[in-house]
Amino acid sequence: MTSSCYYLPQNNEIELFCYAAELQLPVLIKGPTGCGKTRFVEHMGEKLNRPVYTVACHDDLTAADLIGRHLINSEGTYWQDGPLTRAVREGGICYLDEVVEARKDTTVVLHPLADYRRVLPLDRTGETIQAHKNFMLVVSYNPGYQNLLKGMKPSTRQRFISLQFNYPEEQQETEIIMAETGIDSKTARHLVRLGKEIRRLKDHDLQEMVSTRLLVYAALLIEKGFPKRDACVHCLAESLTDDAETFQSLVQLINLHFLSGKEQAA
Amino acid sequence: MEEQVGKLWHSFITGRTTTGYPQAAISFSQLSRGLSIFYRAAGGDPAKTMSCTDKRRLRTRRAWLVRVAGTQQRFSMAWQDEKGVYFPEQIDLFSQTELNKTLYFWLAAMAAQLPLHFDWFRDNQIATRTLLDRYPGFREHYRMMAATLVTQRKNLICKTEAEKRREKVIIHALNHPVDCIEFPVADRDSHPVPLWLYPALSTQHVTEENEQPLPNQNTEKQQTETVTVRKQAKRTDDRKKTDGLLIFIPDSLFSWTEHINMDRSEDDTFDENAAFIAQDLDDLTLGNRENGIASRLKIDLDLPSSDADDFPVGPGIRLPEWHYKRHSYITHYCQLQPLISADAEPTELPVHLKPVARRLKSQLESFRLGKNRLRRQLFGDEINLDSWLEHTTSATQQVTGQNFFNRIDQHQRDLSTLILADLSLSTEAAIDNDTRIIDVIRDSLLQFGEAIHTLDDNFAMYGFSSVRNKMIRYHILKNFNESYDDTIRGRILSVKPGFYTRLGAAIRQSTRILARQPSEHKLLLIISDGKPNDIDRYEGRYGIEDTRKAVQEAKSEGLAPFCITVDSDANNYLPYLFGNRGYSVLHNSLKLPQVLPEIYLGLTQ
Numbered sequence: 001m002t003s004s005c006y007y008l009p010q011n012n013e014i015e016l017f018c019y020a021a022e023l024q025l026p027v028l029i030k031g032p033t034g035c036g037k038t039r040f041v042e043h044m045g046e047k048l049n050r051p052v053y054t055v056a057c058h059d060d061l062t063a064a065d066l067i068g069r070h071l072i073n074s075e076g077t078y079w080q081d082g083p084l085t086r087a088v089r090e091g092g093i094c095y096l097d098e099v100v101e102a103r104k105d106t107t108v109v110l111h112p113l114a115d116y117r118r119v120l121p122l123d124r125t126g127e128t129i130q131a132h133k134n135f136m137l138v139v140s141y142n143p144g145y146q147n148l149l150k151g152m153k154p155s156t157r158q159r160f161i162s163l164q165f166n167y168p169e170e171q172q173e174t175e176i177i178m179a180e181t182g183i184d185s186k187t188a189r190h191l192v193r194l195g196k197e198i199r200r201l202k203d204h205d206l207q208e209m210v211s212t213r214l215l216v217y218a219a220l221l222i223e224k225g226f227p228k229r230d231a232c233v234h235c236l237a238e239s240l241t242d243d244a245e246t247f248q249s250l251v252q253l254i255n256l257h258f259l260s261g262k263e264q265a266a
Numbered sequence: 267m268e269e270q271v272g273k274l275w276h277s278f279i280t281g282r283t284t285t286g287y288p289q290a291a292i293s294f295s296q297l298s299r300g301l302s303i304f305y306r307a308a309g310g311d312p313a314k315t316m317s318c319t320d321k322r323r324l325r326t327r328r329a330w331l332v333r334v335a336g337t338q339q340r341f342s343m344a345w346q347d348e349k350g351v352y353f354p355e356q357i358d359l360f361s362q363t364e365l366n367k368t369l370y371f372w373l374a375a376m377a378a379q380l381p382l383h384f385d386w387f388r389d390n391q392i393a394t395r396t397l398l399d400r401y402p403g404f405r406e407h408y409r410m411m412a413a414t415l416v417t418q419r420k421n422l423i424c425k426t427e428a429e430k431r432r433e434k435v436i437i438h439a440l441n442h443p444v445d446c447i448e449f450p451v452a453d454r455d456s457h458p459v460p461l462w463l464y465p466a467l468s469t470q471h472v473t474e475e476n477e478q479p480l481p482n483q484n485t486e487k488q489q490t491e492t493v494t495v496r497k498q499a500k501r502t503d504d505r506k507k508t509d510g511l512l513i514f515i516p517d518s519l520f521s522w523t524e525h526i527n528m529d530r531s532e533d534d535t536f537d538e539n540a541a542f543i544a545q546d547l548d549d550l551t552l553g554n555r556e557n558g559i560a561s562r563l564k565i566d567l568d569l570p571s572s573d574a575d576d577f578p579v580g581p582g583i584r585l586p587e588w589h590y591k592r593h594s595y596i597t598h599y600c601q602l603q604p605l606i607s608a609d610a611e612p613t614e615l616p617v618h619l620k621p622v623a624r625r626l627k628s629q630l631e632s633f634r635l636g637k638n639r640l641r642r643q644l645f646g647d648e649i650n651l652d653s654w655l656e657h658t659t660s661a662t663q664q665v666t667g668q669n670f671f672n673r674i675d676q677h678q679r680d681l682s683t684l685i686l687a688d689l690s691l692s693t694e695a696a697i698d699n700d701t702r703i704i705d706v707i708r709d710s711l712l713q714f715g716e717a718i719h720t721l722d723d724n725f726a727m728y729g730f731s732s733v734r735n736k737m738i739r740y741h742i743l744k745n746f747n748e749s750y751d752d753t754i755r756g757r758i759l760s761v762k763p764g765f766y767t768r769l770g771a772a773i774r775q776s777t778r779i780l781a782r783q784p785s786e787h788k789l790l791l792i793i794s795d796g797k798p799n800d801i802d803r804y805e806g807r808y809g810i811e812d813t814r815k816a817v818q819e820a821k822s823e824g825l826a827p828f829c830i831t832v833d834s835d836a837n838n839y840l841p842y843l844f845g846n847r848g849y850s851v852l853h854n855s856l857k858l859p860q861v862l863p864e865i866y867l868g869l870t871q
């Protein structure tokens with residue numbers, strides 16, 4: 001089956017995911033922002049022919065947002081499944097993005113689903129649903145943020161098979177950017193190298209790393225005809241730092257990649 | 267005309283082939299931070315520091331004036347070693363400032379590109395090629411720089427055929443950097459090429475090209491002199507950061523203090539180890555370090571009665587210390603004295619801190635509101651739709667279950683924070699003309715106090731310094747029970763630097779205090795400016811290991827230790843002490859007051 005959702009594998013993740021799906025094991029994906037986690041899950045959904053229900057977690061997310069709630073219409077009240085319940089009933093991948101953002105009392109509803117029981121008890125309706133054979137639980141988080149109050153409970157964490165994602169290697173990232181934007185290989189390569197150089201500044205000078213997503217954005221602008229250097233300044237320098245000196249160094253770096261001699265002299 | 271002659275004369279005397287362009291000059295200090303960021307991005311080793319090089323003397327061929335100016339000339343050439351990259355103090359070779367600036371960046375990129383030990387002529391060309399391939403932005407600039415340099419070199423004097431041949435090869439290499447050219451041997455040193463990196467200053471490798479031994483032994487001597495100059499400058503630095511040891515290289519783990527101490531390893535009990543007596547120090551002839559010891563000793567002997575305004579609280583506390591070689595604790599080894607400044611006047615927040623404090627405050631207000639939402643309350647600020655729907659949909663609509671509201675909670679978060687600030691002598695060091703590290707730490711504590719007070723979080727502040735194991739001064743700035751007010755501000759403002767940094771003991775005491783707090787989360791925030799050190803064996807690996815142990819103890823007590831440092835060397839040892847995610851290095855220490863609350867929020871949000 002060919003899927004329309006493009007994903008370039010970095011490692012053995014596709015194979016592992018397929019095994020996990022078959023064996024009905026939950027999967028945890030760790031990785032920095034914009035490295036392809038969501039894309040991967042979407043891609044796997046297509047490949048396995050299962051719908052993907054994505055929930056972006058935040059600290060106001062309640063268990064009801066996942067499970068479902070009663071609603072009222074002209075005829076009275078009715079129960080509406082949340083995304084998790086739908087996936088459990090009908091079979092599908094429930095993908096909880098940035099799961100550590102959710103409060104711990106919200107994530108405990110996942111526990112009976114993420115072990116051998118594979119059940120979801122619905123307190124409000126008194127129902128206990130046995131998960132569909134095609135139900136799969138996938139969660140992701142970004143371990144890069146140092147946070148004392150957040151982090152996964154070990155009891156949650158140890159219910160998952162873990163996959164570590166990272167920004168792709170130079171060759172792969174170039175390929176991804178070309179495929180995503182149709183940009184020429186020379187520019188793509190420069191963008192990727194530039195990205196790699198900026199990533200080296202992580203911890204020392206920058207809090208964040210340039211994501212593949214940002215590189216794709218820059219390539220999109222360039223491909224549409226926006227000047228290369230400016231595209232990089234807005235996508236790669238401005239979005240990463242507010243510090244004037246660091247910004248200047250990033251611009252300097254960008255100039256070295258994307259200014260021709262003539263432009264520079266001007 | 268006279269002016270002209272004077273200028274020419276000057277250019278000869280100072281050993282330039284051509285007059286520079288002072289109006290287009292750019293200095294290293296203007297670019298240093300940007301350069302080091304750029305160097306790291308280009309793949310350079312983040313542990314290396316960037317600084318100015320001394321000039322080196324070369325015997326190049328000169329006109330008759332040589333006799334007047336001396337046989338040797340001094341050149342600033344860029345080079346690197348395992349510790350750092352060294353740039354000319356100033357560059358004014360080109361008439362455009364832009365080009366002079368580019369040359370700095372070029373050299374930084376070359377340094378990132380070149381291996382440490384290299385065949386300098388060939389590798390410089392390979393690196394040049396690589397950079398030109400990699401960065402189109404360098405190409406035009408390189409062409410312009412090389413062209414100018416080639417023109418300037420036309421004025422050089424080559425007497426022998428060999429010299430002429432060598433000069434030709436250099437010019438060829440500048441125009442067409444390729445890797446296959448042997449460097450021809452000729453008399454004298456060749457005039458250096460500012461686009462290239464030269465071998466390390468200390469190895470004398472550079473004069474290798476053509477050296478017959480010099481008639482007078484001057485070169486040798488002067489060369490060592492120049493090396494010493496740099497090292498001396500470095501040494502003052504070293505004192506602040508303790509010795510340059512790298513904790514990951516086992517051999518370098520044994521600093522001199524430990525070698526000395528090995529024989530004394532039995533005097534470990536508190537009472538016996540009365541002092542690191544002067545006699546021991548007299549016996550030391552460890553060359554390089556000698557001065558360091560002398561000055562340290564002096565500091566120690568000068569120990570003023572500065573305790574006068576610090577009022578001791580209680581009889582002092584005995585704490586253990588970890589002896590890594592024995593793999594055991596030395597119990598009751600450290601004497602820690604809690605102190606409180608007796609005469610600190612209650613003071614308002616200094617005016618220069620007010621604008622930032624105000625801004626932070628308003629940021630934090632909204633932050634605080636967003637974070638504490640109590641759900642399903644009888645009264646509150648917003649409707650909880652879920653509970654209302656449940657109520658409406660449940661068959662038995664009980665009157666008692668009508669908790670239809672969410673309330674924004676004004677109560678504290680379940681978090682206690684203890685801030686432990688390094689008040690050692692090294693914090694006396696100046697950052698710029700009118701700021702010392704201690705000022706920044708003081709401002710940071712104040713700013714942080716304001717911020718965390720706004721958040722209503724539970725916190726305490728302590729500062730520490732030490733003189734050996736016998737005297738660890740532990741300043742109470744604010745304990746958990748006091749509320750943050752002008753009295754506390756006054757205490758913070760009256761903080762003065764003490765002596766050394768016996769970090770382990772200070773962490774242990776802080777752990778004891780923080781562990782008693784009832785909250786679920788406990789953050790131990792350490793602000794420091796360098797490695798743990800003290801005048802005894804605490805300097806070096808011993809101190810590192812003890813601190814590491816103390817950090818582990820804190821963790822096992824359920825605390826989260828986190829270190830914020832302004833020591834740019836810190837990446838070498840902090841991961842070992844606090845773990846990969848347990849620290850944050852600030853490269854611009856002036857920003858500490860502003861960044862500290864941000865880091866705190868990031869950690870706890």
Ligand SMILES: Nc1ncnc2c1ncn2[C@@H]1O[C@H](COP(=O)(O)OP(=O)(O)OP(=O)(O)O)[C@@H](O)[C@H]1O
Pocket residue numbers: 006007008009010031032033034035036037038039040097142168176180212213216
């Ligand atoms: N391996 C890959 N194959 C194809 N595209 C990729 C790949 N990796 C990254 N991308 C590109 O990067 C973009 C960002 O990826 P994605 O949205 O999946 O990131 P993410 O890891 O989910 O980030 P976040 O943590 O911020 O949600 C995608 O839109 C896609 O263009």
Ligand SMILES: [Mg+2]
Pocket residue numbers: 037038039097
């Ligand atoms: Mg995503």
